[in-house]
Amino acid sequence: xxxxxxxxRHKITKRGQNVTFRCDPIxxxxxxxxxxxxxxxxxxxxxxxxxxxxxxxSRLLSDRFSAExxxxxxxxxxxxxxxxxxxxxxxxxxxxxxxxTGELFFGEGSRLTVL
Amino acid sequence: DQQVKQNSPSLSVQEGRISILNCDYTNxxxxxxxxxxxxxxxxxxxxxxxxxxxxxxxxxxFTVFLNKSAKHLSLHIVPSQPGDSAVYFCAYTVNYGxxxxxxxxxxxxxxxxxx
Numbered sequence: 001x002x003x004x005x006x007x008x009r010h011k012i013t014k015r016g017q018n019v020t021f022r023c024d025p026i027x028x029x030x031x032x033x034x035x036x037x038x039x040x041x042x043x044x045x046x047x048x049x050x051x052x053x054x055x056x057x058s059r060l061l062s063d064r065f066s067a068e069x070x071x072x073x074x075x076x077x078x079x080x081x082x083x084x085x086x087x088x089x090x091x092x093x094x095x096x097x098x099x100x101t102g103e104l105f106f107g108e109g110s111r112l113t114v115l
Numbered sequence: 116d117q118q119v120k121q122n123s124p125s126l127s128v129q130e131g132r133i134s135i136l137n138c139d140y141t142n143x144x145x146x147x148x149x150x151x152x153x154x155x156x157x158x159x160x161x162x163x164x165x166x167x168x169x170x171x172x173x174x175x176x177f178t179v180f181l182n183k184s185a186k187h188l189s190l191h192i193v194p195s196q197p198g199d200s201a202v203y204f205c206a207y208t209v210n211y212g213x214x215x216x217x218x219x220x221x222x223x224x225x226x227x228x229x230x
Binding site: 047103 | 222
């Protein structure tokens, strides 16, 4: 399967701990996106990379959140000093399109539970 | 303030009949409206989109209608099949500020197609 891969699928942590999620996009896709989805809501945009450059960040991405895509391939999303409000599904998506049409390939997500 | 409203949290339809999912929006500054489908434990999957300059787009059993004067979008599925049972999200691409990654999603409508 050459779809978007996310790891881990589920993470349970205690408040105050740091967590890191990894995303492997579809191999030829140069654009990578992170979204967050909470219960009963649609996904919300967090940040976007083109190759290794982080081109856009949402105001939802507080100082405790950091995303990287060091070699333009996989990406990591780290949350420091987790809070219970961080509990959500973190979705990664990728795209090959040069123009922004909204068509994304999403992974299955990484579910974070902060106790 | 919700920019994209899906006022029906759920919809139940008989197999073979038409499913109509609706979406209302407030912001007129968009390039594309899209529909995504989501099965449990999977990420959203792109279904169909429509450009802001069109009022209809068709792809097999799926047709999306855009009424810009009413700020209303609808997705028609004909005929509905049990495999269409999923949560459907409408979303639009933000085009102000040069955004190239921000999709604004609604909260979703859960469609159940009964055999």
